[in-house]
Amino acid sequence: MGSVQRAMRLLEAVARHQHGAPAKQLARETGLALPTAYHLLRTLVHEGYLRRDRGLFFLGEAAERLGRRGAQQKRRTTVSDVLARWRDSIGAPVYYATYREGEIQVLCVSDGPGRPAGREWADFRETGHAHALGQCLLAQLDDAARRDHLDRHPVRPLTPYTVPNGHELLRRLDRVGRTGPVIEHQEYALGTVCAAVPLTMGDTVGALALSLPHRQADRLLAAARQLRREIGRLIEQITPSISI
Incomplete structure (x- = not known):
């Protein structure tokens, strides 16, 4: 020792x-x-x-690797803490995802007693057309990137409410635009409704989402607006440190 x-x-x-x-x-x-x-x-x-x-x-390289891992762990802990605070204030599980190297990556999910996260019964990476997180991320891409994603992960029905085909999905994404919220009712899983809002910082294509039981669908739009306000406050807080 x-x-x-x-x-x-x-x-x-x-x-x-x-x-x-x-x-x-x-x-x-x-x-x-x-x-x-x-x-x-x-x-x-x-x-x-x-x-x-x-x-x-x-x-040396070994020490530098430890430093990078420590910084990465600190960032993950910070993200988890922020999402947990939003989960409690909004009263719904919160999800954070990014689009990297042509794939949807769910990086953090914050749920808890009474606020269970939706079960990933179909791979989120392959079913971006069906859930709010994926649609929000795809809406931020250009047309070529969207079509490339759908060529690799074609639209397929998951529930009776899933968008029927790639053409209809692309039309929907155009209507949503890069900054609009996405509302999804039972397209990924029966009994669950979701909303997602974009989180754009620099070159990062990101999104935050929340889910609710279908019986609470009347809360979804207000919850999405609250999540967007929380994101706005967070960006206002960290912008000065970024500029420094």
């Missing part, structure tokens, strides 16, 4: 020096005897956590 603690102190010390630091300086900053520092530095280099160049030590 002592060796691990000393190695971590060395890693932290190296991270503070963007342009690298020699072993003697790192030993002095961490309060380690020079032979101990040399031994741990060599081990960290061997394991890929540090690299040595012209007598200076820098963070």
Whole structure:
């Protein structure tokens, strides 16, 4: 345990020096005897956590991977917290998805007791024509990208209410436009209604959605409007930090 603690102190010390630091300086900053520092530095280099160049030590690829994973985990935790807050204020499960590399990717779902998420009984990636999230994402694409998606994932009926064919879906997407909300009644699953609103930040094509039991369909439009307001407030909060 002592060796691990000393190695971590060395890693932290190296991270503070963007342009690298020699072993003697790192030993002095961490309060380690020079032979101990040399031994741990060599081990960290061997394991890929540090690299040595012209007598200076820098963070290695292994340490950088840990940093990227930590940042990614932090972003996921932040998204989960935001969605949970919206779930509780709106009173419905909330979904977040993006369109990346030609596919629909559901990244986060926030549900809870009394607010169960809809069951993914048919792959969301292949049935974007039938659910609000998918339709909202496809509406933000250009015509060529939409047609390419439908060539790979053709329209097929999931319920009696599913859009009947690709031509009708494309007409619907044109009516919705890139910024409009999408309302879907039992097209993906019987007994469930959904609404989705676009979330566009930079080049990211994203959408947020909520679902309700069909018996609460009269709440759907108001809930979608509330979700859109919440998104607007969030963007207002983070825009200053983005510009910095």
